Amino acid sequence: MAGNKISLADWQAQLNPQGSNTAVKTAVKDDANLVYSTEGGKIVAKAPAKAVAEAFADGAVRIRRETKGRGGKAVLTISGIAKPHDELVLLAAKLKKKCACGGAVKDGIIEIQGDKRMLVEQLLQAEGFKTKWAGG
Known part of the structure; x- marks a missing residue:
């Protein structure tokens, strides 16, 4: 059993042969309620724009x-x-x-x-x- 040991990097490379962890990245980008990410740090939410009021059809x-x-x-x-x-x-x-x-x-x-x-x-x-x- 001692011969079957592999490093963490090798194990991750076997799981994802492309070399990047795309599964984690897409999950992070899709989450709208994300507050903190290890990639970019604190996530700042964008404030919604104030809506313009609507006029009535007669203009009054x-x-x-x-x-x-x-x-x-x-x-x-x-x-x-x-x-x-x-x-x-x-x-x-x-x-x-x-x-x-x-x-x-x-x-x-x-x-x-x-x-x-x-x-x-x-x-x-x-x-x-x-x-x-x-x-x-």
């Missing part, structure tokens, strides 16, 4: 007053502005300053805290948007 911006799921507090949601996320953030900042309230941009929808429909409508029309009230 919808202003909706919502209270559901917000503890009875009124929030205006403004949807239908087909601009990149960065431009929506700038527009939301303008609206928040003019309305003297808080808000956010989530999934291409601008949220303004409080019920200031008339003021928001005037500001959006001054920016050149055609507006419509939606909901109740």
Whole structure:
């Protein structure tokens, strides 16, 4: 039995005659949840790109007053502005300053805290948007 001993390198060469460990490399490249690889070290995940909001067919911006799921507090949601996320953030900042309230941009929808429909409508029309009230 002592004569049958082989080195680890010889054993790996017998398993994979091409000389490279392609089975391990393809498994590493196919794994989307990989955090660390012995080949390249720490794997940095790429951040998904922010989506551009979609406009409605009639081209109007919808202003909706919502209270559901917000503890009875009124929030205006403004949807239908087909601009990149960065431009929506700038527009939301303008609206928040003019309305003297808080808000956010989530999934291409601008949220303004409080019920200031008339003021928001005037500001959006001054920016050149055609507006419509939606909901109740």
